[in-house]
Amino acid sequence: MDKDRLYQEEFLHEMKGLRDDIKGTLGDSDTMKKILKGLQQHRGQDGDNGISIVKVAGKVEGSDAIFTFTKSDETEDSFTLKDFIPKDGYSPVKDKDYFDGKDGLNATIAIGKVSVGDKPEIKNVGTEQTAILDIVLPKAQKGEKGDSIRGKAGDNGSNGRSFVWQGIYLAGKSYKKDDVVEFDGSSYIAINDNANRNPTDVSYWNLMAQKGRDGVSRGGGSGSSSSNGVNSIVAGTNITVDNTDPKNPIVSASASSAINRLVVNTIDNYTVGSTAMTDYVYLVSGSHNGTMPAASGNSNRYTIKNKHSASVTITSGVSDTIEGTSSITIDPSDSVDLISNNTNEWNVI
Numbered sequence: 001m002d003k004d005r006l007y008q009e010e011f012l013h014e015m016k017g018l019r020d021d022i023k024g025t026l027g028d029s030d031t032m033k034k035i036l037k038g039l040q041q042h043r044g045q046d047g048d049n050g051i052s053i054v055k056v057a058g059k060v061e062g063s064d065a066i067f068t069f070t071k072s073d074e075t076e077d078s079f080t081l082k083d084f085i086p087k088d089g090y091s092p093v094k095d096k097d098y099f100d101g102k103d104g105l106n107a108t109i110a111i112g113k114v115s116v117g118d119k120p121e122i123k124n125v126g127t128e129q130t131a132i133l134d135i136v137l138p139k140a141q142k143g144e145k146g147d148s149i150r151g152k153a154g155d156n157g158s159n160g161r162s163f164v165w166q167g168i169y170l171a172g173k174s175y176k177k178d179d180v181v182e183f184d185g186s187s188y189i190a191i192n193d194n195a196n197r198n199p200t201d202v203s204y205w206n207l208m209a210q211k212g213r214d215g216v217s218r219g220g221g222s223g224s225s226s227s228n229g230v231n232s233i234v235a236g237t238n239i240t241v242d243n244t245d246p247k248n249p250i251v252s253a254s255a256s257s258a259i260n261r262l263v264v265n266t267i268d269n270y271t272v273g274s275t276a277m278t279d280y281v282y283l284v285s286g287s288h289n290g291t292m293p294a295a296s297g298n299s300n301r302y303t304i305k306n307k308h309s310a311s312v313t314i315t316s317g318v319s320d321t322i323e324g325t326s327s328i329t330i331d332p333s334d335s336v337d338l339i340s341n342n343t344n345e346w347n348v349i
Contacts, residue, residue, distance in 0.1 A: 055069070055070035057070075064080055065080070066078055066080050067080075105129050106129070107128070107129050107130070107131065108129070108130050108131065109131045109133065110126070110130075110131070110132050110133070111132075111133055111135065112125055112126075112132040112133055112134040112135075113134045113135075114134075114135045114137065115134075115135075115136055115137070116136070116137050116138075116139055117136040117137070117138070117139070118138070118139065119136070119138060120136060120137060120138045121134075121135070121136040122134070122135050122136075123136075161178055162178065163178050163179075163180045163189060164176070164178060164179050164180065165180050166179045166180060166181050167181065167182065168181065168182050168183070169181040169182065169183040169188070169198075169199055171196060171198075172195070172196055173195065174193070174194070174195040175190045175193065175194055175195070175197075176190065176193050177190055177191060177192055177193055178190060180208065181199060183198075183199040183200075184211065185211030185212075186199075186207060186208075186209060186210045186211045187207075187208040187209045188205040188206065188207055188208060189205065189206050189208050190204060190205055191204060191205065191206050192204050258277075259277050259278065259279055260275075260277060260278045260279070261278070261279045261280075261281065262275075262278055262279070262280050262281070263281045263283065264280065264281065264282050264283070265283045265285060266282060266283065266284050266285060266286065266288040266290075267286070267288070268286075268288055269288050269289050269290070269291075270282070270288060270290050270291075271290070271291045271293070272290055272291065272292050272293055272302055272304075273293070274293035274294070274298060274300070275300075276299070276300070277299075277300075278300055279300060279301045279302075279303070280300060280301075280302045280303070281303045281304075281305070282302070282303070282304045282305065283305050283307055284304065284305065284306050284307060284308055284312050284330075285307045285308060286308055287308060287310060287312065288308070288312060289312055289313045289314070289315065290304065290312075290313075290314050290315070291314075291315050291316075291317070292314065292315065292316050292317055292320065292322065292338070292346055293317065294317050294319075294320065295316070295317065295320045295340040295341065295342070295343065295344050295345055295346050296320075296340070296342065296343055296344060297340075297342060298340040298342070299339075299340070299342070300339075300340075301337060301338070301339050302337065302338040302339070303335060303336070303337050303338075304330060304335060304336055304338070305334075305335040306330040306331065306332055306333065306334055306335065307332075307333070308332060309332055310332060311329045311330060311331050311332065312329070312330050313327050313328070313329055313330075314327060314328050314329075314330065314336070314338075315327040316346060319344055320344045320345060320346060321344070321345050321346070322338070322345070322346045322348070323345075323346070323347060323348055324345070328348070336348050337349045
């Protein structure tokens with residue numbers, strides 16, 4: 001028999017005998033020791049020429065296994081098994097003729113929790129066949145401070161117009177453009193330089209503010225009146241009237257008719273007072289809401305100041321409204337003044 005064939009068959013015979021005992025990766029040093037030990041224990045019988053194998057040694061070079069056989073005549077031969085250790089170092093020997101392994105289990109890989117930490121890490125929190133990978137990504141490094149670029153200063157704006165108040169218009173006085181004067185109760189601005197030009201001349205002046213209408217005198221109480229003003233005033237409660245000169249009546253009030261003022265610092269929700277001839281001032285210093293008294297026949301004036309850090313609410317009585325609604329809100333630091341329309345509504349003044 002060809003000697004190489006003899007060595008090869010002997011080697012493969014021993015490998016087949018050890019196949020069931022070998023566990024793990026065939027590239028592992030312990031596995032190699034098992035293979036060599038089994039081969040050392042084997043002694044071939046004398047062949048036609050009376051020579052037998054007395055010693056077997058092995059080593060791994062790259063992915064190949066090289067076995068050296070020492071014969072009884074002290075000569076050596078070697079045998080190389082290609083792809084003994086696959087490149088990835090983890091698969092069984094790819095010798096389909098002698099080492100058909102069982103199919104491995106199907107494996108799945110899924111991404112689990114992804115977080116950020118000081119160091120990068122990938123950890124399997126599942127099983128070997130059903131892998132779930134938790135991934136820790138490293139924190140991003142703080143970038144260098146960028147250079148700030150300051151834009152060019154903008155162009156200067158055009159000069160604005162300024163008005164010069166010249167008081168009452170005087171004929172014969174020279175006026176410059178944008179001078180402002182008062183003439184017959186109205187104010188005018190010059191649109192061109194001028195002298196001896198009446199402010200009603202639209203070629204040189206523009207009206208700024210027109211004079212208001214004259215007020216109209218009105219009679220009061222049950223007294224009579226005329227277009228010339230009040231002719232008489234009829235006395236009322238705590239009020240006396242001297243009508244000696246009907247056009248200049250003298251009205252006097254007794255001490256008891258004076259209007260009182262009552263200032264209240266709230267400590268809780270409150271109902272506004274209703275004593276006649278009294279002006280009420282409520283200083284709300286907390287989250288306190290108030291309720292107005294009946295509006296009908298009430299001639300008092302009410303001032304409510306919110307000194308609290310949040311809004312407060314003022315609510316009308318059951319049959320009344322405040323400016324057409326059931327309640328109003330007062331913002332912090334604001335105040336409102338309320339008077340009745342003498343029927344069923346409170347008005348903000």
